Amino acid sequence: MPFRGHEMRRRKSYEVASMVPGHIVLLLSGLPATGKSEFGRYLAREHGFAHYDLECYPRGWPHPELMGVWGSDRKAFVRQIRQNHDRVVLDWGFPVRCLSWVKQLQDQDVHLIWSNGDVNRAREKFVQRGGIEGSQFDKQIREIQQAGYPDSLKCLVVPALSASGEFMDWHQIERFVFL
Numbered sequence: 001m002p003f004r005g006h007e008m009r010r011r012k013s014y015e016v017a018s019m020v021p022g023h024i025v026l027l028l029s030g031l032p033a034t035g036k037s038e039f040g041r042y043l044a045r046e047h048g049f050a051h052y053d054l055e056c057y058p059r060g061w062p063h064p065e066l067m068g069v070w071g072s073d074r075k076a077f078v079r080q081i082r083q084n085h086d087r088v089v090l091d092w093g094f095p096v097r098c099l100s101w102v103k104q105l106q107d108q109d110v111h112l113i114w115s116n117g118d119v120n121r122a123r124e125k126f127v128q129r130g131g132i133e134g135s136q137f138d139k140q141i142r143e144i145q146q147a148g149y150p151d152s153l154k155c156l157v158v159p160a161l162s163a164s165g166e167f168m169d170w171h172q173i174e175r176f177v178f179l
Contacts, residue, residue: 019174019175019178019179020047020087020174020178021087021178022086022087023082023086023087024087024088024111025078025081025082025087025088025089025090025105025108025109025110025111026043026049026088026089026090026110026111026113026177027089027090027092027102027105027106027110027111027112027113028040028089028090028091028092028113028115029092029093029094029102029112029113029114029115029155030093030113030114030115030116030117030150030158030160031093031115031116031117031119031122031141031144031161032093032122032126032137032140032141033122033123033125033126033129033137033161034115034116034117034122034125034160034161034167035115035160035161035167035168036091036093036115037053037091038167039115039160039170039173040053040089040091042170043087043089044089046170047087048086048087049085049087049088049089050062050081050084050085050087050088050089051089051091052081052088052089052090052091053091053092054070054090054091054092055091055092055093060091062084062085063080063081063084066080066081074101074104074105074108075104075107075108078105078108078110079108090105090110093140095140095143096143096144096146096147096149099147102153106154111155111156112153112154112155112156113155113156113158113177114149114150114153114155114156114157114158115158115160115161116150116157116158116159116160116161117159117160117161117162118161118162118163118165119141120163121161121162121163121164121165122137122161123137123138123141124165125161125165156176156177158173158176158177160173
């Protein structure tokens with residue numbers, strides 16, 4: 001009996017793993033500081049996704065030689081990453097001005113997942129992690145709101161960060177995304 005909890009966790013892990021498609025490309029976007037990169041790293045670690053942190057070149061790219069293709073031709077970029085990997089997660093809090101690039105990715109069957117949450121809590125998390133001024137967060141949020149995101153996007157919206165400042169559990173996000 002002492003292993004029952006362990007068995008239950010293993011069974012849950014198997015159920016989640018079985019719902020993750022063998023061939024898929026995801027684009028994680030959304031509000032800053034709502035856990036996109038952490039979830040991307042989780043998918044890489046737990047489900048074998050190639051994690052491309054598009055804002056951390058070359059360190060965040062499994063194949064940094066693809067940067068030139070990314071900058072010139074999203075269709076060719078997706079074709080290349082699919083040749084290199086079965087499961088890919090692109091992590092990119094894209095600027096509003098890059099919506100045409102996102103649409104090009106979606107035209108290649110890349111699934112957009114929008115990480116949403118409480119803006120005040122996200123700002124707190126953003127400031128806590130440091131490195132970029134809070135005014136940059138405010139500017140990005142204004143642009144996102146003016147563009148009508150995420151409502152104007154064809155995407156799955158994940159309520160990743162609560163008003164109490166708690167992140168949704170990775171397993172909950174998996175079920176949300178893959179079921």
